Amino acid sequence: MISKIIRIRGTVQGVGFRPFVFSTAKKYNITGWVRNSSAGVEILANGTPQEIKNFITEVKTNPPPLAKIDTFVESEKYSNGYKDFKILQSQIIPGEFIPISPDVAICSECQKELFDPANNRYRYPFINCTNCGPRLTIIKGIPYDRPNTTMAEFTLCDRCQAEYDNPLNRRFHAQPVACPDCGPQVWFESLTTGPEKREEGIQRARQFLRDGKIIAIKGLGGFHLACDALNQEAVSKLRHRKKRSDKPFATMVFDIETVKKYCLINNAEETIMGSYEHPIVILPTKKGMHVPEQVAPKMRTLGVMLAYTPLHLLILEPENDYPDLFVMTSGNISDEPIAYTNESAKDVLSSIADGFLFHDRKINTRIDDSVLTEYKGQKYFYRRSRGYAPNATILPKNSLEILSVGGELKNTFCLTKEKYAFISHHIGDLKNMETYRAFTEGIANYQHMFNTKSQFIACDLHPEYLSTKYACYYSEENNIPLLKVQHHHAHLAACLADNNWDSNEDAIGVCLDGTGYGLDGQIWGGEILIGGYQTFQRKYHLEYMPLPGGDSAILHPNRIAAAYLWKLGFPWDDHIPAILSLTSEEKNVMKRQLKLHINTPNTSSMGRLFDVVTSLIGLRHTINYEAQAAIELEQITESSITDAYIFEISENTINLNSIISNILSDINHKIHSSVIATKFHNAIANLILVLCNKIEKEYNLHHVALSGGVWQNQYLLHKTCQILDEEGFSVLIHHNIPPNDGGISLGQAVIANKHFK
Ligand code: ZN
Numbered sequence: 001m002i003s004k005i006i007r008i009r010g011t012v013q014g015v016g017f018r019p020f021v022f023s024t025a026k027k028y029n030i031t032g033w034v035r036n037s038s039a040g041v042e043i044l045a046n047g048t049p050q051e052i053k054n055f056i057t058e059v060k061t062n063p064p065p066l067a068k069i070d071t072f073v074e075s076e077k078y079s080n081g082y083k084d085f086k087i088l089q090s091q092i093i094p095g096e097f098i099p100i101s102p103d104v105a106i107c108s109e110c111q112k113e114l115f116d117p118a119n120n121r122y123r124y125p126f127i128n129c130t131n132c133g134p135r136l137t138i139i140k141g142i143p144y145d146r147p148n149t150t151m152a153e154f155t156l157c158d159r160c161q162a163e164y165d166n167p168l169n170r171r172f173h174a175q176p177v178a179c180p181d182c183g184p185q186v187w188f189e190s191l192t193t194g195p196e197k198r199e200e201g202i203q204r205a206r207q208f209l210r211d212g213k214i215i216a217i218k219g220l221g222g223f224h225l226a227c228d229a230l231n232q233e234a235v236s237k238l239r240h241r242k243k244r245s246d247k248p249f250a251t252m253v254f255d256i257e258t259v260k261k262y263c264l265i266n267n268a269e270e271t272i273m274g275s276y277e278h279p280i281v282i283l284p285t286k287k288g289m290h291v292p293e294q295v296a297p298k299m300r301t302l303g304v305m306l307a308y309t310p311l312h313l314l315i316l317e318p319e320n321d322y323p324d325l326f327v328m329t330s331g332n333i334s335d336e337p338i339a340y341t342n343e344s345a346k347d348v349l350s351s352i353a354d355g356f357l358f359h360d361r362k363i364n365t366r367i368d369d370s371v372l373t374e375y376k377g378q379k380y381f382y383r384r385s386r387g388y389a390p391n392a393t394i395l396p397k398n399s400l401e402i403l404s405v406g407g408e409l410k411n412t413f414c415l416t417k418e419k420y421a422f423i424s425h426h427i428g429d430l431k432n433m434e435t436y437r438a439f440t441e442g443i444a445n446y447q448h449m450f451n452t453k454s455q456f457i458a459c460d461l462h463p464e465y466l467s468t469k470y471a472c473y474y475s476e477e478n479n480i481p482l483l484k485v486q487h488h489h490a491h492l493a494a495c496l497a498d499n500n501w502d503s504n505e506d507a508i509g510v511c512l513d514g515t516g517y518g519l520d521g522q523i524w525g526g527e528i529l530i531g532g533y534q535t536f537q538r539k540y541h542l543e544y545m546p547l548p549g550g551d552s553a554i555l556h557p558n559r560i561a562a563a564y565l566w567k568l569g570f571p572w573d574d575h576i577p578a579i580l581s582l583t584s585e586e587k588n589v590m591k592r593q594l595k596l597h598i599n600t601p602n603t604s605s606m607g608r609l610f611d612v613v614t615s616l617i618g619l620r621h622t623i624n625y626e627a628q629a630a631i632e633l634e635q636i637t638e639s640s641i642t643d644a645y646i647f648e649i650s651e652n653t654i655n656l657n658s659i660i661s662n663i664l665s666d667i668n669h670k671i672h673s674s675v676i677a678t679k680f681h682n683a684i685a686n687l688i689l690v691l692c693n694k695i696e697k698e699y700n701l702h703h704v705a706l707s708g709g710v711w712q713n714q715y716l717l718h719k720t721c722q723i724l725d726e727e728g729f730s731v732l733i734h735h736n737i738p739p740n741d742g743g744i745s746l747g748q749a750v751i752a753n754k755h756f757k
Pocket residue numbers: 106107108109110111128129130131132133
């Protein structure tokens with residue numbers, strides 16, 4: 001007989017790991033014990049060498065579905081032998097930490113029980129088990145045990161307690177375990193109906209939806225606003241009340257068959273959609289399925305997710321004459337963060353929702369739905385949040401303990417420790433108090449969860465970002481060194497780290513986005529960099545153009561278009577739709593601004609160039625959500641068109657004169673906007689190839705990293721990857737974090753790590 005101590009790190013708590021070890025030990029006649037510690041899971045295994053070998057192989061190769069083993073260390077140990085195998089009390093080791101599981105969509109076994117009249121949790125909206133249910137959203141502290149969650153206030157009934165205590169039960173130590181007798185409950189309230197509890201409340205909510213009303217539903221990470229997506233009037237009403245003119249709404253359906261009714265979906269997309277995370281997946285809409293235009297105006301795609309909690313399943317359950325496609329959008333007013341307490345939802349959403357479906361399980365961390373698309377069989381994120389955060393990104397090497405605070409829009413922050421980078425869930429746009437509070441509280445919460453006291457801090461170079469101001473304050477207050485990182489360098493490094501880049505070699509960074517503070521104080525955004533984690537140089541960039549009125553111009557692509565024409569020396573001719581759309585007063589103000597350089601910063605932004613082209617062709621002159629012009633321009637591209645405009649390059653500058661001149665000429669010749677839009681996209685892809693070829697010749701670099709918000713553009717992404725691939729470049733695109741500013745916190749962290757080391 002021999003004994004071994006096995007120490008396992010990774011996502012191994014709250015995922016059914018101990019019961020799995022317990023039953024595996026029984027299977028191979030192993031005696032000893034298993035326990036959770038604040039560093040992971042520890043096992044003492046006692047048996048014959050062969051039994052131990054079999055046991056270890058099975059633990060390593062066949063862990064429960066949600067478990068992720070990062071390290072597995074075994075060492076010989078003397079022991080007196082044990083009579084049986086036990087699960088011991090959790091052990092707290094000061095300074096240690098383990099990854100925490102994200103929230104998980106309802107599993108198939110729980111779903112079966114939910115609709116089984118014979119089950120004691122039949123139609124119970126909070127059914128869950130070790131393999132599914134809330135995690136991050138209810139965790140208040142570590143270790144992940146019930147007293148450290150918002151479930152602490154619900155005392156388990158005898159039946160639930162017995163399941164919780166039985167290592168062979170699939171609810172063994174499932175911290176959120178509950179039943180109708182002892183767990184949280186739902187109720188429905190509206191102005192016209194009194195509070196109705198449990199099943200009655202659910203039925204009332206369904207009736208409201210059937211009648212075309214808008215209801216607020218408290219879900220897993222916050223409130224959703226829901227209505228029948230096929231009811232044009234209901235959707236318009238929701239848009240009007242939520243003050244959201246055009247930004248596409250996400251939708252939710254009961255099952256994958258319903259997805260197939262409305263959208264085209266391939267196998268990879270189906271797999272991603274049905275994964276433990278149940279994200280919103282952007283899918284092409286099926287032709288002939290008349291989803292009202294108001295759900296996703298001007299889009300050829302629809303964001304769809306499967307019902308991911310038992311409560312959602314009960315609300316969406318199919319029935320004759322009952323809707324099957326639901327708008328399920330964040331419960332907030334325009335840019336504010338999602339409402340997550342019953343009180344704040346009542347405050348904020350009562351002007352929008354006709355009724356509320358509440359429940360009394362508290363949400364500790366609010367969290368939005370994740371949004372992604374599929375690219376070559378893999379996930380490609382737009383927003384990484386529920387289901388994915390706070391999963392760690394594994395770094396190529398051990399890192400210093402750093403806090404990086406991200407950017408201003410689509411903010412996330414990031415904490416590094418050992419080989420882990422914990423990138424936060426999506427915080428949102430840091431421009432109001434509520435989001436800022438979510439940001440600061442989020443940082444404190446993550447530092448606590450992962451037991452880290454950051455020794456270094458990193459932020460963006462932009463002096464006005466709230467995140468930068470916070471970092472300066474934090475650095476002073478805690479007396480720790482601060483590094484300000486240039487925005488596009490952070491994009492490049494984020495993409496490298498996302499690809500587990502572990503080389504001291506430089507890569508080519510094609511960093512295209514809307515706005516990033518440059519080293520020269522100008523607004524950058526069309527940047528071809530050479531660099532790595534340590535340093536970068538700005539090799540090529542778009543020609544500087546004026547932005548009359550600064551940031552406020554961003555809402556008015558037509559003003560930007562006029563300014564670009566002015567700078568390039570083209571007359572403001574009313575035959576050009578962009579010019580025609582401006583009032584004479586607007587033109588007069590702009591002329592003054594441009595001539596006298598009043599509040600007219602320079603920009604090399606690629607995002608703005610998309611705005612300009614969109615307005616020049618008359619597709620859109622003003623926007624009401626971020627990147628709307630560029631998104632709508634992409635929507636009219638045609639992959640069958642291969643023509644392209646040509647960018648001229650002089651020295652390090654990409655000139656705009658010839659391309660704008662050619663676009664104006666095509667407008668004059670009444671060339672279809674789809675053709676112009678596609679030729680413009682193709683021009684950018686070709687430009688990237690030309691520049692990469694030049695750099696390859698000069699520096700012998702073959703890796704090209706594509707990062708920045710512009711890379712949400714699927715047409716451009718496909719086209720660029722294709723032509724770079726054909727020329728033999730290794731293209732690095734994002735996989736685990738979004739290409740947009742939601743990813744730069746990771747870039748800041750890895751740059752700071754190199755710097756401070
Ligand atoms: Zn389950």
